[in-house]
Amino acid sequence: MKxxxxxxxxxxxxxxxxxxxxxxxxxxxxRVEERDGRGERxxxxxxxxxxxxxxxxxxxxxxxxHSFRGGRVRISDTHIxxxxxxxxxxxxxxxDDMDFVNIESTEENVSVAKDQGYLLVxxxxxxxxxxxxxxxxxxxxxxxxxxxxxxxxxxxxxxSAGEKELDLQAALMALAESGEGVLVVVEDGRSSxxxxxxxxxxxx
Amino acid sequence: MTNANPxxxxxAGLAVxxxxxxxxxxxxxxxxxxVFxxxxxxxxxxxxxxxxxxxxxxxxxxxxxxxxxxEEIRAEIGPWMPVVExxxxxxxxxxxxxxxxxxxxxxxxxIVKRGGELVxxxxxRDETVHLSVPIRGVAKLVRQxxxxxxxx
Numbered sequence: 001m002k003x004x005x006x007x008x009x010x011x012x013x014x015x016x017x018x019x020x021x022x023x024x025x026x027x028x029x030x031r032v033e034e035r036d037g038r039g040e041r042x043x044x045x046x047x048x049x050x051x052x053x054x055x056x057x058x059x060x061x062x063x064x065x066h067s068f069r070g071g072r073v074r075i076s077d078t079h080i081x082x083x084x085x086x087x088x089x090x091x092x093x094x095x096d097d098m099d100f101v102n103i104e105s106t107e108e109n110v111s112v113a114k115d116q117g118y119l120l121v122x123x124x125x126x127x128x129x130x131x132x133x134x135x136x137x138x139x140x141x142x143x144x145x146x147x148x149x150x151x152x153x154x155x156x157x158x159x160s161a162g163e164k165e166l167d168l169q170a171a172l173m174a175l176a177e178s179g180e181g182v183l184v185v186v187e188d189g190r191s192s193x194x195x196x197x198x199x200x201x202x203x204x
Numbered sequence: 205m206t207n208a209n210p211x212x213x214x215x216a217g218l219a220v221x222x223x224x225x226x227x228x229x230x231x232x233x234x235x236x237x238x239v240f241x242x243x244x245x246x247x248x249x250x251x252x253x254x255x256x257x258x259x260x261x262x263x264x265x266x267x268x269x270x271x272x273x274x275e276e277i278r279a280e281i282g283p284w285m286p287v288v289e290x291x292x293x294x295x296x297x298x299x300x301x302x303x304x305x306x307x308x309x310x311x312x313x314x315i316v317k318r319g320g321e322l323v324x325x326x327x328x329r330d331e332t333v334h335l336s337v338p339i340r341g342v343a344k345l346v347r348q349x350x351x352x353x354x355x356x
Contacts, residue, residue, distance in 0.1 A: 050294030
C-alpha cells in the first residue's frame with residue numbers, strides 16, 4: 001500500500017508539476033522537512049507556466065520501457081488493461097459521493113472516496129490490536145498519514161490517452177483549471193511532505 | 205595642433221578610431237552579461253577566488269573546442285536542449301524570488317531568480333560558493349551550442 005501511495009503521490013506531483021500549460025501566475029510549491037538525521041529542509045517554488053512548457057518540450061524515446069512524448073507517458077511493461085481501467089473509472093465517476101475503498105488493518109487504514117468533485121485518498125496508522133509495539137513497523141509507530149486530493153477531472157484527463165498511456169498534458173490542463181489548493185500531504189514522525197498550488201511565488 | 209606632424213595626426217586619428225572600436229567591442233562583449241563565480245574558504249588562512257567570465261568570452265571559447273568534441277556534446281545533450289531552452293526562456297520571464305532552497309545542519313543551497321540572473325549560493329562549513337548566471341546570455345550560448353554554430 002505504501003508503494004501505491006508513493007506511486008499516486010509521484011503521479012500527482014508530476015501532474016501538478018506539468019499543470020502550468022494553462023496558467024501564467026500559479027506557482028507549484030513543494031516542502032519537505034526531515035525532523036531527524038540532518039534535519040534537511042527542501043523548499044521548491046516553481047512557476048507552473050515554466051513547468052508546463054518544459055513538459056511539452058520533453059521528448060524521451062525510451063527509458064526502462066517508458067517513453068515521454070507529446071505530453072503523454074507510455075508505460076510499456078504494464079499488464080493493466082486500459083479498457084478495464086477506463087470502465088472502472090467511468091463507474092466511479094458516475095457514482096454518488098461515497099467511500100469506494102476502506103481497508104483496515106493493524107498496519108494502516110486506507111480509504112479512497114469520491115467527494116464533491118474530488119478523489120480523496122487517505123492513509124492513517126492502523127489500530128493497535130495488542131501487539132507488542134516492537135512488532136510494529138517504523139511507519140506505523142511513527143504514525144504515517146497521507147492525504148491526497150485530486151480533482152476528478154484530472155484523473156479523467158489522465159486516463160483519456162490510448163492504450164498503456166497516461167495523458168499528463170490533458171491532466172495538467174484539468175488541474176490548472178481546478179484552482180489553487182493543497183494536493184498532497186504526507187507526514188510521519190520523521191518527515192513531512194506538502195505539495196500545493198497558489199498564486200504566490202514564495203511560501204514564506 | 206595646426207603645426208603638428210601629419211604622421212602624428214594620422215596616428216592620433218587611428219588611436220581615436222581604435223579606442224572607439226575597442227569601446228564598441230567591449231560594450232558588445234559585456235552586453236550578454238557576465239557569469240560571476242566566487243569561492244571563499246572559511247578560516248583564517250582560507251583562500252578565495254572571484255572570477256568574472258563574460259558570456260561572450262565563453263561563446264568565443266567555444267570556437268576553440270574541436271568540432272568532434274562539440275558533436276559529442278550535442279549528441280549527449282541534444283534531446284534535452286529544447287528543455288534547457290524552455291527553462292531559460294521561462295526563467296527570464298518569471299518574477300524574482302526564491303526557487304529552490306535546501307538546508308541541513310551543515311550546508312545551505314539556494315537558487316534565486318534576481319533581476320536577469322539566476323543566483324546560486326552554497327554555504328557549507330568549509331566554504332561559500334557564489335555563482336550568478338545572466339539568464340538571457342546563457343540562453344544565447346545554449347542556442348549557439350545546440351545549433352552547431354559555435355562561432356556565433
